[in-house]
Amino acid sequence: MTFILISFIVLLFIYLFICHYFRFHRVKYILTNYNNVHLDYHKAQAICHLTSALDMPFLSRISTSFALFKTYGIPTISRLLVQTKQLTTLDVAGRRAEDTSVLINEFVFHDFDSHRARMSVARINYLHGLYKNHISNDDMLYTLSVFILEPIRWAKKFEWRSLVSIEEEARFIVWKTIGERMNIENIPLTYREIEKWSEDYEIKHMIYAKNNQICGEATLKLMLSLYPSWMQNFVRQMLISLIDERLRLSMDFEEVPYWIKHFTVIIFNIRAFFLRHCTLPRIYPDDFGQGPTSCPMNKYGRYQRKSYIFEPWYVKETWFYKILPFIRKRPGSMYKSQGFKVEELGPEKFSGKGIEEMKKDAENMKKRAIFQIINQSETSVTFRVDLASQHAKNRIEQENKNVWGTAFDANKHLIGPQNLSGRSVFDIAPLDGVIPPGGKKQLTVIFSPDHDSDFFSDLVRITISEQPVKLEFRLRGTGRQNTVYIRPLDNGNIVQKCLLPNVNDALTMQMQTTDPNEKGIPNNILVLLCAQFINGKYVPAQRELIVGCASISSGPKKNGDYTFDNLKDINAEGFNVDVPKVNN
Template structure:
């Protein structure tokens, strides 16, 4: 090796009494030791042969690239923290709904788009594993569009008309079931809990870095604001309705949700039937040859409690180790070898200026609301979907609504296009409650 050769060359130099340096009238000080010049010539010869230079340059280049990846990846979170000024726990009490939306957008569309999307799917799995919710969903839900609603909330600012319309439509769809007691306040709160807590938990375990307090608080604030406009009765369920900051709210709701799951997340027949439908739907987004591996991996990721509730089998130890190993490798590769994303993922469009319709750009199996364009049909993601047995934009024709959706299109088939006037009235109520300000600092403590 080059370094060992250099050491052997240097070992021939014996210590001796100091010798005054030789000088040359043109060159200045000269090295009195012939061994030093010999060693230099040896190193030069090794470098010329490529034994010293190229490996060193390759390692230096790799180290530089890794350092650049780390610098740029952490520079973004440092920049966001400096921009908004949420540098400690005390500052989180003044986080506004608008700031929370912008910070969450950075997480969802730039930092962690893939696993945030996956965590929201897992959050829906959790809500479907609750007995009361499962019984209702089995009878009224259109499961082919089960993964789309959370993206709509995150896409729109807190005072936007689009967010008001989305929440008003959801309130309209929930209202008959709330009135008859089929949906309880605690059921609504649990759905809210899963939507904000599961992404935080999931990203902290599987992403290349954990969320800091500011980012966790932004997710909580965004969903707490949604819960406010759903008119969730926190005092009835939690025996309080004001909190010092978002993290205190998350703590209280998490403690309550643990007891709620103990009571209602049980392996009843409706839950197990729904679990089978959801798992089949999830596996259909993978090619058939990959499903024997994708299925046990999904069982590992969903965790013990959901597996028991849905009646799924326990994955083997080997599959558990493989799944966590692959996720760890992904984490390390992104952390040290991938430059940060600079173009945000786009899940849905802004409303069309003429029609008001909103298009999707991301789907699992069926291209609901996805425009039928050359790029949407033949991009890499679409081709992978096709290989996995899914449909591509344009398949299914007008039934897939390629021109996009209006909010009155949302809901079970028997509700599509209905309740327009009622939704408008609810939209006005939502608009009056909306605010870009801080939902926590204004609270009055007893």
């Protein structure tokens, strides 16, 4: 008996040691391979996949659900949800929750540049576009922020480990990329900035409104539908204890007794302790049955999920679900068990609509500079991409220097103006990899300026299999905050920050007048005309201006109209403006 007990203790000790060693294996892998590495959205998505699908899938899923729940504390968001009745009616609330989950999983568990990911974002854009007059950019940005922040906060509070800084940054990059593809404007440039912005927005806008309470109660009712009636009141108290005080007050939920809050925290802490010290890490990713391999297209041209949250929408009928006890709702034809098509997700009245708009939007997401590296050899080769902007000594500090000239091209160590935030204007994804024999690798160039300039530039160096000879080429770009701009035609060597409506930023010279009686002369001058007196008469001076409309590949397409408001006044002063009849 003593021998058996000693053997059991030894084996238990060995098992716990193995658990502890492998439990932190993935976070060590992330820190080893991605520390001090420039994160593009491909690398960021890979990190998030390790975190969300392998290390902490359960809490990632719950925290994402509560992140969406948190947006209902904003009156402008809850008002629209109440008006559309997509959340307050229990008959459709379950499907709405599942459709939202499906759309998010489609771009979370698939490569951002894949067809499935782009079409899911395009579907979200189409559905939001139907209510574009009722959804503000700030509400969209706040929703984006909680999808970034809430899983990080929940992991810190309830999970077996917190996220390291690289994982936080990766999550920010992933959702920032999604936000950009959803045409959300004014996204903060760093994780800390969006954290502060979100907190300030909550303080100002998360206040009580009747619609908040309606949405909150409807969501709780949907969550409680999973439990038998005798448990629902206690589970309700536990769920309310998980939300913060500001959100609770905005929905006018009852205050939860302290012992229930403490009990809920203890349950999560026990789970975290058990996972941290007593379990081996997950081998297979939990992608909610919606990954590339776990959810391929079936013979009906649809995708069947393996699991669900509230109702078994789009889940395949299997013997397992038929014999599983204590399940109120089982997969079947009423839940479209044959699978889903992205264009059918959303309110039933919009099912199958907007396909052409979605295809066009998804195609626009591909409209980035793309080039390929082709390996025509019989062996595998590695490649590494470097941007000259990563080296501070190469940067040109003077914004108004024309970097597209011959002298600049001759000096390949110089690059053009960079983002004010310190982030690179250009990104390339992926930055490294392996190309098999006869294979090819597609590289995507992303251009993300944060201010106006005509002369953004960077130098790309590609190293193949660590050979000393590098492939080099230059990237150039023009960034415009607004679509309409104006600048002198004959002053091309000076960068003009002259996009309307910030007209004052466009003016390159200033003239100060000290005569108070001299009216009508602005302090800011766009062009200066100097007539010359030759052979006894003045030769008229002439300058040409360019009024243009920048081309954009996403968002609303609008013409740039312009007018001259005071032509009669300036004609009386001896000036003549010839306005050509052109379409902008």
